[in-house]
Amino acid sequence: MPDSLPVVELRDATFTYAGAAEPALRGVSLTVPPGQICAVVGRAGAGKSTLCALCTGFVPHFYHGQLNGAVIVNGQDVAAHPIAELVRHVALVGSNTFSQISGARFSVYDEVAFGPENLGVPRHEIVERVDWALQALKMSHLRDRSPYALSGGQQQRLVIAAALAMRPPVLVLDEPSVQLDPPGTEELAALLRALSQQGMTILFAEHRLEWVAELADRVIALDHGAIIADGVPADVLADPVLRRAGIGWPRPALIAERARREGRWPAEHPLPVTLAGLVEGLAATRNGTHCEPGHQRNGGEGEQGSEEASHSNQVSHTSLHTLASTPPPAVPSPAPPPLVVLKQVYFIYPTGVEALRGVSLTLGRGERIALLGRNGAGKSTLVRHLNGLLRPSQGTALVAGNDTRKTTVARCARHVGIVFQDVRNQLFARTVRDEVRFGPQNLGFPPDQVEALVERAVDALDLRDAIAEHPYDLPPARRRLVAIAAVLAMDTPLLVLDEPTAGLDGAGIELLSRLIRELSAQNRSVLVVSHDLDFCYETLERVILLREGRIALDTRFDALDATAITTLDNDVGLPIEVRLRHTG
Amino acid sequence: MQRTGLFLERVGFLQRLNPLTKLTGALLLIGAAFLLPTPLAGAALLVLALMPLAVASAVLRSFVDVLLKTLLPVILSLLLVQGLFFPGADPATIMLGPFAFRRAGLEFALTTASRLLIVAGAPLLIFQTTHPIILVQALTERGMPRSIGYILLVALQLIPAMSERAAGVAEAQRARGLETEGGLLQRARGVLPLVSPLIVGALVDAEERAMAIESRAFTAPGRKTWLHDVPDPPVERSARLVMWLALGALIVWRAAVAVV
Numbered sequence: 004m005p006d007s008l009p010v011v012e013l014r015d016a017t018f019t020y021a022g023a024a025e026p027a028l029r030g031v032s033l034t035v036p037p038g039q040i041c042a043v044v045g046r047a048g049a050g051k052s053t054l055c056a057l058c059t060g061f062v063p064h065f066y067h068g069q070l071n072g073a074v075i076v077n078g079q080d081v082a083a084h085p086i087a088e089l090v091r092h093v094a095l096v097g098s099n100t101f102s103q104i105s106g107a108r109f110s111v112y113d114e115v116a117f118g119p120e121n122l123g124v125p126r127h128e129i130v131e132r133v134d135w136a137l138q139a140l141k142m143s144h145l146r147d148r149s150p151y152a153l154s155g156g157q158q159q160r161l162v163i164a165a166a167l168a169m170r171p172p173v174l175v176l177d178e179p180s181v182q183l184d185p186p187g188t189e190e191l192a193a194l195l196r197a198l199s200q201q202g203m204t205i206l207f208a209e210h211r212l213e214w215v216a217e218l219a220d221r222v223i224a225l226d227h228g229a230i231i232a233d234g235v236p237a238d239v240l241a242d243p244v245l246r247r248a249g250i251g252w253p254r255p256a257l258i259a260e261r262a263r264r265e266g267r268w269p270a271e272h273p274l275p276v277t278l279a280g281l282v283e284g285l286a287a288t289r290n291g292t293h294c295e296p297g298h299q300r301n302g303g304e305g306e307q308g309s310e311e312a313s314h315s316n317q318v319s320h321t322s323l324h325t326l327a328s329t330p331p332p333a334v335p336s337p338a339p340p341p342l343v344v345l346k347q348v349y350f351i352y353p354t355g356v357e358a359l360r361g362v363s364l365t366l367g368r369g370e371r372i373a374l375l376g377r378n379g380a381g382k383s384t385l386v387r388h389l390n391g392l393l394r395p396s397q398g399t400a401l402v403a404g405n406d407t408r409k410t411t412v413a414r415c416a417r418h419v420g421i422v423f424q425d426v427r428n429q430l431f432a433r434t435v436r437d438e439v440r441f442g443p444q445n446l447g448f449p450p451d452q453v454e455a456l457v458e459r460a461v462d463a464l465d466l467r468d469a470i471a472e473h474p475y476d477l478p479p480a481r482r483r484l485v486a487i488a489a490v491l492a493m494d495t496p497l498l499v500l501d502e503p504t505a506g507l508d509g510a511g512i513e514l515l516s517r518l519i520r521e522l523s524a525q526n527r528s529v530l531v532v533s534h535d536l537d538f539c540y541e542t543l544e545r546v547i548l549l550r551e552g553r554i555a556l557d558t559r560f561d562a563l564d565a566t567a568i569t570t571l572d573n574d575v576g577l578p579i580e581v582r583l584r585h586t587g
Numbered sequence: 588m589q590r591t592g593l594f595l596e597r598v599g600f601l602q603r604l605n606p607l608t609k610l611t612g613a614l615l616l617i618g619a620a621f622l623l624p625t626p627l628a629g630a631a632l633l634v635l636a637l638m639p640l641a642v643a644s645a646v647l648r649s650f651v652d653v654l655l656k657t658l659l660p661v662i663l664s665l666l667l668v669q670g671l672f673f674p675g676a677d678p679a680t681i682m683l684g685p686f687a688f689r690r691a692g693l694e695f696a697l698t699t700a701s702r703l704l705i706v707a708g709a710p711l712l713i714f715q716t717t718h719p720i721i722l723v724q725a726l727t728e729r730g731m732p733r734s735i736g737y738i739l740l741v742a743l744q745l746i747p748a749m750s751e752r753a754a755g756v757a758e759a760q761r762a763r764g765l766e767t768e769g770g771l772l773q774r775a776r777g778v779l780p781l782v783s784p785l786i787v788g789a790l791v792d793a794e795e796r797a798m799a800i801e802s803r804a805f806t807a808p809g810r811k812t813w814l815h816d817v818p819d820p821p822v823e824r825s826a827r828l829v830m831w832l833a834l835g836a837l838i839v840w841r842a843a844v845a846v847v
Contacts, residue, residue, distance in 0.1 A: 162799075165803065276759055338604070409769075420763070441780065445763060445765055475791075
């Protein structure tokens with residue numbers, strides 16, 4: 004196939020799932036040339052996953068429905084060829100890593116080899132491909148480990164390695180960063196860039212717009228199944244149409260826009276979509292020159308030319324430090340009595356792994372706390388000590404003054420509600436209302452109070468329209484909101500959220516942020532375990548960093564000094580605004 | 588750590604053999620346990636064949652451990668039930684304390700137990716000395732459908748994975764105030780929230796896993812490659828032929844004895 008021809012081509016593609024009233028994709032036309040990294044953004048339910056499935060043949064061959072229009076991938080008409088043939092042309096990495104693992108192989112190495120084995124690749128070449136893929140994903144040291152013994156982030160890298168070992172000309176990824184920590188996403192971006200430079204065409208659906216801005220050559224925005232914007236990231240990601248559609252903007256654009264409102268960013272100066280673009284734009288403003296952000300891979304912002312220079316001169320000296328937003332306003336120190344007290348808590352699993360090594364902390368009322376740390380730092384173990392699911396091997400855990408060794412989890416649940424990351428472990432009821440009702444009923448609230456709590460939680464998570472629906476009939480992002488509502492309705496003084504923003508779109512994250520602030524204002528506390536540093540910085544106030552089972556940092560975001568910033572940066576990276584304050 | 592069922596990562600005699608050779612040997616031993624005229628043939632074969640093989644394969648301790656844990660309760664209940672309640676006219680009894688055990692019943696129980704030791708022991712030794720993938724590969728190369736092989740392999744890994752998920756579900760629901768201890772009514776109330784997420788999760792996973800193996804070319808047409816080598820030297824092929832002949836001879840001899 005000549006290089007000039009598109010590798011992925013959709014002509015007026017419309018797809019309606021069997022039994023659905025509305026199309027999931029509407030008249031999508033799109034051509035992706037070889038080696039391009041094309042991102043697809045949109046709100047939950049906008050059609051991103053359907054587009055990924057369509058480009059790999061799972062729509063219409065696996066998920067049936069009515070397809071109109073044409074979809075050509077690497078020269079193959081998707082509708083006319085079975086998946087078994089299409090896999091030689093395009094590989095799909097789905098969003099749920101656990102079920103992407105074949106289950107038929109017992110080691111990471113063999114799992115990566117599974118696809119090439121099925122393609123009949125000669126053995127010596129399989130070995131070469133597997134070694135390369137494991138190295139590319141930095142997994143060589145895990146080659147003999149069971150795929151099921153890996154962390155979520157490691158599993159995510161494994162399924163990407165497994166897809167790469169098939170050497171597809173086209174790689175399609177549905178939310179590839181959802182399980183990865185910030186260093187992991189950076190490494191993945193570097194890998195995808197290298198692959199695109201080698202000619203691989205990459206299409207990926209993603210919510211994290213900052214990552215999209217850094218990585219993609221091109222961005223397609225979907226809304227209700229139709230393309231509403233298509234172009235280079237610099238043009239699309241700061242397009243007002245994205246905000247109108249509820250997709251939002253990447254943070255650098257938001258920061259610059261805020262500065263523009265405050266008169267610290269020239270009105271006709273284009274909004275940057277990357278951190279580097281923001282820094283460069285600010286530097287240019289300071290120097291009295293217009294912004295020419297060459298770092299932005301497609302450089303759309305620089306096109307407005309030098310006539311902006313005169314306007315830039317009118318803008319007062321703009322400091323990086325003043326541009327970054329102030330962290331959330333400080334609240335007075337929490338009043339006693341504390342909600343949870345851990346005193347020198349050690350925890351050793353039956354396998355001998357020492358997960359907590361002398362953790363002492365106090366969680367008070369009205370606090371907004373981020374619990375950060377690398378995979379394996381002990382975050383999950385610590386969270387399970389907050390309601391007695393795990394009891395210290397040594398030391399004491401007090402929940403509302405009660406030693407967790409002398410009380411039950413159900414009693415602790417009156418004080419601490421936990422929403423775990425995998426919401427599938429939680430949801431069971433036939434309707435959203437029943438699901439939300441379950442917790443407060445267990446806690447013995449009177450019926451009228453149960454109903455009041457359910458109503459309040461449903462409204463807080465914007466689920467009114469879905470109250471009579473089965474949770475599994477909702478898109479995954481809304482399912483997460485149902486899980487949060489179900490624990491919120493328990494009306495506990497402390498709410499613990501494990502990776503609450505995973506898979507949520509901009510509007511969902513905004514909703515969550517607002518909710519956390521409201522709870523804090525009501526003197527309820529929220530502890531968030533998350534890799535989403537920007538969300539934590541913007542929404543929370545206290546930051547606890549765990550490292551190898553010990554507390555490496557326990558401070559407030561607005562009190563981060565140079566040492567704390569270095570510590571944070573070394574372990575989990577920095578929120579974009581902190582990075583901005585300390586750049587230049 | 589890999590979830591490879593009963594397989595033990597050791598180096599020894601049986602680990603070097605082709606799985607088909609081991610399967611044929613197991614079949615011969617099981618056949619012999621049933622066809623040889625002595626009631627304790629199975630026990631004798633266990634001591635004379637399986638245990639030396641387990642020693643040569645460095646799995647003796649685990650082999651005996653699993654076999655005892657699995658079969659001891661069965662054998663004891665066989666002896667009790669058949670010894671005390673065996674039907675038939677033979678009045679001979681053996682007194683053990685206040686209990687009169689029927690001799691014929693005990694003989695029947697011992698014969699059955701002896702055969703059970705081989706029926707369970709021979710496959711156990713195969714599973715302990717054969718990596719599941721190697722076993723499935725050997726069988727698939729001999730014509731077993733790949734889908735059956737996949738199901739066998741996936742079951743080995745997904746059963747522990749399901750049990751982990753069950754623990755996750757229990758955690759999530761206990762964190763929502765569900766009492767999982769207490770009276771029968773209390774426990775019955777907990778069944779739906781504990782079981783339903785497990786089933787729904789498994790169904791969703793099954794659909795997504797079907798997609799995943801499709802995207803990994805499981806159904807792609809054409810010749811497949813196996814990453815690992817399963818050697819089958821001529822000496823093993825000859826050994827299998829001899830074992831089949833021995834089994835055939837046993838059957839013929841036994842049939843002839845029965846006719847005479």
